[in-house]
Amino acid sequence: MHDVKKVNVMEGILDENDHIAAHVNEKLSKNGILCVNVMGAPGAGKTTTLKNLIRRLDGLVAYVIEGDIESDIDTQELLGLGIQAYQINTFGACHLDAPMVESMVDSIDLGRNSILFIENIGNLVCPAEFSIGEHVKMLVASVTEGSDKPYKYPLAFEKADMIVLNKVDLRPYVDFDEEFFMKGVRALNKDAMVFKTSGKSGEGFKEAAAWLSWKAGQACNGNQHHGR
Amino acid sequence: MHEYPITQQIIKIAEKHCLLAQSGSVKKISLVVGDCSGLVGDSIDMYFRAISEGSLCEGAMLEIERIEPKLRCPSCGALFKRKPMSFACPECEADGQPTEIGKEFYIKEIEVE
Ligand SMILES: Nc1nc2c(ncn2[C@@H]2O[C@H](COP(=O)(O)OP(=O)(O)O)[C@@H](O)[C@H]2O)c(=O)[nH]1
Ligand SMILES: [Mg+2]
Ligand SMILES: [Zn+2]
Numbered sequence: 291m292h293d294v295k296k297v298n299v300m301e302g303i304l305d306e307n308d309h310i311a312a313h314v315n316e317k318l319s320k321n322g323i324l325c326v327n328v329m330g331a332p333g334a335g336k337t338t339t340l341k342n343l344i345r346r347l348d349g350l351v352a353y354v355i356e357g358d359i360e361s362d363i364d365t366q367e368l369l370g371l372g373i374q375a376y377q378i379n380t381f382g383a384c385h386l387d388a389p390m391v392e393s394m395v396d397s398i399d400l401g402r403n404s405i406l407f408i409e410n411i412g413n414l415v416c417p418a419e420f421s422i423g424e425h426v427k428m429l430v431a432s433v434t435e436g437s438d439k440p441y442k443y444p445l446a447f448e449k450a451d452m453i454v455l456n457k458v459d460l461r462p463y464v465d466f467d468e469e470f471f472m473k474g475v476r477a478l479n480k481d482a483m484v485f486k487t488s489g490k491s492g493e494g495f496k497e498a499a500a501w502l503s504w505k506a507g508q509a510c511n512g513n514q515h516h517g518r
Numbered sequence: 519m520h521e522y523p524i525t526q527q528i529i530k531i532a533e534k535h536c537l538l539a540q541s542g543s544v545k546k547i548s549l550v551v552g553d554c555s556g557l558v559g560d561s562i563d564m565y566f567r568a569i570s571e572g573s574l575c576e577g578a579m580l581e582i583e584r585i586e587p588k589l590r591c592p593s594c595g596a597l598f599k600r601k602p603m604s605f606a607c608p609e610c611e612a613d614g615q616p617t618e619i620g621k622e623f624y625i626k627e628i629e630v631e
Contacts, residue, residue, distance in 0.1 A: 294630070295631075297538075297539045297629070297630055299532075299625040301531050303531065385520060444616065474605065476613070477613035
């Protein structure tokens with residue numbers, strides 16, 4: 291009979307994912323490509339935000355990788371607008387992970403000095419836990435989701451570098467307590483940029499696009515950092 | 519929500535360390551899981567039974583140590599567990615800030631034979 295022995299492991303379950311994410315990040319950085327991980331609940335306005343931002347990026351080439359459980363509706367819509375878009379289907383998985391993104395990034399031709407948006411699966415919980423190689427985590431929240439979301443889904447707000455508060459045109463119709471929302475956001479995250487936007491009127495996207503262009507400029511100069 | 523791939527990863531890591539220890543099977547896996555991770559213990563257990571079949575981890579016991587998230591008060595320094603819909607410090611009412619406590623997600627040790 292063999293003896294039972296204890297083996298000290300101390301290995302993170304996501305270490306392998308994070309390692310691959312760091313590789314993707316390094317590769318994109320080397321090519322001056324700013325990678326933005328776009329997260330948010332289903333219907334918050336992730337795709338709408340991308341369409342509005344890309345239009346205002348002034349000369350920067352944008353690429354989009356669309357993560358979806360099984361459809362490619364968003365990709366078709368973006369392609370129809372002349373945006374270079376690629377589809378990843380997760381077939382059930384509730385988030386994109388770094389290996390999925392790595393194989394997509396390896397299979398497409400991305401020009402230098404550009405910006406790569408990756409629309410994650412619509413879900414406020416799981417995507418926040420998985421790095422996929424991004425430099426910027428962008429969280430799209432909307433006034434119709436209610437002002438309590440930072441309190442209910444703190445991790446997503448804590449990790450965001452940029453928060454887009456979308457659908458502000460609908461504020462007259464919904465009870466959205468912006469003070470309560472921002473109090474929660476700032477308790478969790480002192481630094482994230484917050485942009486108030488409307489896909490209906492287009493307001494707020496100019497500022498958000500300008501900030502991203504500035505981040506992309508930093509990327510080209512090679513002095514950027516990993517997303518948190 | 520994503521217990522299936524996570525459980526696969528747990529088995530992969532445990533098998534690797536079992537082989538490194540030149541042992542033939544894993545008897546027990548001790549996990550440390552912060553409650554922020556949103557991972558549900560019971561469903562990991564269920565997936566584990568199914569996925570570990572035929573692996574070095576078949577029949578192993580899964581022990582999960584859960585860790586409650588704690589916030590730190592920037593004003594008085596207290597470490598505290600938040601109440602729903604609030605981040606306020608119970609001592610001084612200032613909003614606490616997130617810490618790494620509650621985000622743990624690792625295999626602490628395994629027992630092999
Ligand atoms: N009124 C209003 N509707 C919006 C806004 N942004 C998005 N929508 C609508 O909300 C729905 C979901 O938007 P979409 O961008 O597909 O969300 P996604 O699932 O997060 O990608 C669509 O019907 C959009 O037209 C907005 O700012 N105002
Ligand atoms: Mg979409
Ligand atoms: Zn305090």
